[in-house]
Amino acid sequence: MLDVNSSMPVSDDHESVLLSVVFPALYSLLFAGGLVLNCLAAWIFFKIRTRSSFILYLKNITVADFLMILTFPLLVVTEADQGPWQLHAVVCRYSAVIFYTSMYIGIIFLGLVSLDRFLKIVRPFGHSCLYNYSFTRVLSAGVWVFMISLSLPNTILTNQPLNASDPKDCMALKSELGKQWHTAVSSINIFIFAAVLVTLLICYVSIYLHVHRSNAKFVSSTKGGGPQAKQNISVVLVVFFVCFVPYHLCRIPYTRSQVNEKVDEDVKYQLMYVKKVVLFLSSCNVCLDPIIYFLMCKSFTRRLKAQLGMKRMHNLSESRTIQKSQVRRFREYPAPV
Ligand SMILES: Nc1ncnc2c1ncn2[C@@H]1O[C@H](COP(=O)(O)OP(=O)(O)O)[C@@H](O)[C@H]1O
Numbered sequence: 357m358l359d360v361n362s363s364m365p366v367s368d369d370h371e372s373v374l375l376s377v378v379f380p381a382l383y384s385l386l387f388a389g390g391l392v393l394n395c396l397a398a399w400i401f402f403k404i405r406t407r408s409s410f411i412l413y414l415k416n417i418t419v420a421d422f423l424m425i426l427t428f429p430l431l432v433v434t435e436a437d438q439g440p441w442q443l444h445a446v447v448c449r450y451s452a453v454i455f456y457t458s459m460y461i462g463i464i465f466l467g468l469v470s471l472d473r474f475l476k477i478v479r480p481f482g483h484s485c486l487y488n489y490s491f492t493r494v495l496s497a498g499v500w501v502f503m504i505s506l507s508l509p510n511t512i513l514t515n516q517p518l519n520a521s522d523p524k525d526c527m528a529l530k531s532e533l534g535k536q537w538h539t540a541v542s543s544i545n546i547f548i549f550a551a552v553l554v555t556l557l558i559c560y561v562s563i564y565l566h567v568h569r570s571n572a573k574f575v576s577s578t579k580g581g582g583p584q585a586k587q588n589i590s591v592v593l594v595v596f597f598v599c600f601v602p603y604h605l606c607r608i609p610y611t612r613s614q615v616n617e618k619v620d621e622d623v624k625y626q627l628m629y630v631k632k633v634v635l636f637l638s639s640c641n642v643c644l645d646p647i648i649y650f651l652m653c654k655s656f657t658r659r660l661k662a663q664l665g666m667k668r669m670h671n672l673s674e675s676r677t678i679q680k681s682q683v684r685r686f687r688e689y690p691a692p693v
Pocket residue numbers: 447448449452453456457507510511514524525526527538541542545628
């Protein structure tokens with residue numbers, strides 16, 4: 357059954373409540389939480405002046421998360437069906453494009469973080485340009501330039517006249533070339549996601565085995581650092597699986613349904629509905645990334661504790677750590693940065 361004002365079928369009551377009430381409420385919470393956590397992270401990172409590639413990647417993730425967070429208010433207003441209908445076009449042309457671009461920039465930097473951990477832990481004396489800080493700065497800039505260039509046509513080619521009868525349909529605002537570009541960008545980004553996922557899995561299996569072997573060799577009878585280290589390393593994988601895997605499983609059929617007119621309207625609606633749910637999971641990334649910084653980056657944790665007035669407590673526990681450090685030397689993974 358179709359809504360008179362839209363090409364989308366009329367939803368069940370609970371579905372429309374979810375779309376127009378629950379989602380805006382959840383995105384508002386995410387906006388507030390994400391803003392606080394990322395402001396805190398940015399403040400801490402601002403104080404850490406180091407030539408560490410690892411921290412450079414984390415700083416880039418913070419900037420990408422900030423960009424994504426800035427798109428939430430418009431999303432809240434349009435999802436709640438508030439404001440002028442023309443606002444939907446602004447979402448299609450600008451804020452959704454910024455949202456997706458920042459999401460994929462964040463994904464690429466998560467991949468680089470895991471690659472960096474792999475190199476520093478498993479191959480500490482290797483010869484790769486990724487050990488070179490100047491190179492990783494250029495690489496980071498390259499990621500931004502590439503991803504922005506890829507996404508920009510999605511804005512430029514969303515250039516068709518607005519249609520008041522179905523303002524939410526972004527594809528209706530695109531030229532034929534715009535639809536083709538949208539499909540191509542979705543495919544390239546899905547490929548990027550898959551490549552990062554494989555990289556993450558390889559890096560973390562290698563790190564896991566390496567830590568396991570080191571523990572067995574040097575400190576098999578004591579408790580502590582090893583399991584803790586593996587847990588810290590796994591946090592990126594957990595965040596990645598929770599936030600991004602569901603979205604990408606849905607994105608492939610969804611993009612197909614967007615550009616294929618033969619797809620049944622009910623199927624399109626169901627896919628759109630599922631996409632909104634899994635896209636929310638991806639958005640949760642803005643609150644989960646700061647947890648990665650806290651668990652994986654010692655400089656960040658140290659600074660944060662110092663700034664929050666826990667300096668004395670931290671010094672106390674640090675002196676205890678030093679006493680034990682001779683025994684635990686081989687268990688200090690990931691390498692302090
Ligand atoms: N991976 C991406 N990178 C950049 N822009 C994207 C990406 N995916 C979608 N977009 C753009 O974001 C806007 C909204 O896309 P989408 O969420 O697929 O549509 P809808 O909101 O109709 O479900 C469109 O302009 C689209 O081209």
